[in-house]
Amino acid sequence: MKKLFLAILLISISITTFGQEKLKTTSGHIKFFSTTPAEDIEANNYKAISNLTPSTGDLVFSIPMQSFEFEKALMQKHYNSKKFLNTKKFPKAKFKGNITNLSAINFSKDGTYAADVSGDLTIHGVTNKVSEKMMLTIKNGAVTGTTSFDITLADYDVVFTKGKPSKNIAKSVKITANLNYTK
Amino acid sequence: MKSKIIKIVLALIVIAIGVVAYLWFMPHRNVQSVKAFKTIDATALVNEFLTDKEKANALYLDSDEGESKVLIVTGIVAKISKDQLGQQVILLKNKKDKMGVSCSFTLETNNQVNTIKIGDHISIKGVIRSGAEYDEDLDLIENVIIEKSALIK
Numbered sequence: 567m568k569k570l571f572l573a574i575l576l577i578s579i580s581i582t583t584f585g586q587e588k589l590k591t592t593s594g595h596i597k598f599f600s601t602t603p604a605e606d607i608e609a610n611n612y613k614a615i616s617n618l619t620p621s622t623g624d625l626v627f628s629i630p631m632q633s634f635e636f637e638k639a640l641m642q643k644h645y646n647s648k649k650f651l652n653t654k655k656f657p658k659a660k661f662k663g664n665i666t667n668l669s670a671i672n673f674s675k676d677g678t679y680a681a682d683v684s685g686d687l688t689i690h691g692v693t694n695k696v697s698e699k700m701m702l703t704i705k706n707g708a709v710t711g712t713t714s715f716d717i718t719l720a721d722y723d724v725v726f727t728k729g730k731p732s733k734n735i736a737k738s739v740k741i742t743a744n745l746n747y748t749k
Numbered sequence: 750m751k752s753k754i755i756k757i758v759l760a761l762i763v764i765a766i767g768v769v770a771y772l773w774f775m776p777h778r779n780v781q782s783v784k785a786f787k788t789i790d791a792t793a794l795v796n797e798f799l800t801d802k803e804k805a806n807a808l809y810l811d812s813d814e815g816e817s818k819v820l821i822v823t824g825i826v827a828k829i830s831k832d833q834l835g836q837q838v839i840l841l842k843n844k845k846d847k848m849g850v851s852c853s854f855t856l857e858t859n860n861q862v863n864t865i866k867i868g869d870h871i872s873i874k875g876v877i878r879s880g881a882e883y884d885e886d887l888d889l890i891e892n893v894i895i896e897k898s899a900l901i902k
Contacts, residue, residue: 593832612832626887630879639775646815654810657879
């Protein structure tokens, strides 16, 4: 009887742990792109961290802001400075949210699924609600998440009204992400 | 008199072009040629961030231009992987620690990793990008991130 109880206990523990299993990445690629008649600016970051929990749809991100690399050194210096993203005070951008159409995604079946993601995005110390689509491609247990959306810089208190930056940096920038999740 | 003015104007134009060219072609900082701020053990570095995040951020991160401190980190190799750019990534972490220091090499220094094995005790020089953090609710492990790494022999 005691053994049976123990067996049931062990099974239920393993089910709960399995159910909470997370897909993780520590090398997500995030790119942002700004285009104006004056110039195109692109920056890449290969150090995004993200956890995705298939059973609950929970999705979290942490992006080290100083890991964005620009082609031009001067742009990178400006981006990091107090006037722009102030990456010393706000070294990480975060997202906490979840997939709202979880029933439409079968994590155990290979295929491509459109996930509706919504949650709180914090950049530069400012948090906004966002709702975006994320494509999930499932193949042999590995999951790739891709998304592309625009953010308005002013929503995150990144504002420049004078001089060159106001002409050369777009008011809204395109963010694309490629997340290579594994168990 | 006239030729003097022309000369001055020409000189100013040359200076202006020089300044613009300097700003435009300004090279990225060469992390490996910067003197290291300090040599520190991976566990000790992680613990500084876990103990007092604000203090550690203030000490190691640069606020003006994102040119944060260059460190030499020593520790045990726990994992070797590659990121989406093809850069080698070595995680320095003690077995008993939850978090470590994730050091990304560059396409130029990648081949230094070829001879490294899990369990080796090594020293890596690179620039710190962000600190360690652990969110228990989310089970989100954030290692210290070091980039532009090279092995120190």
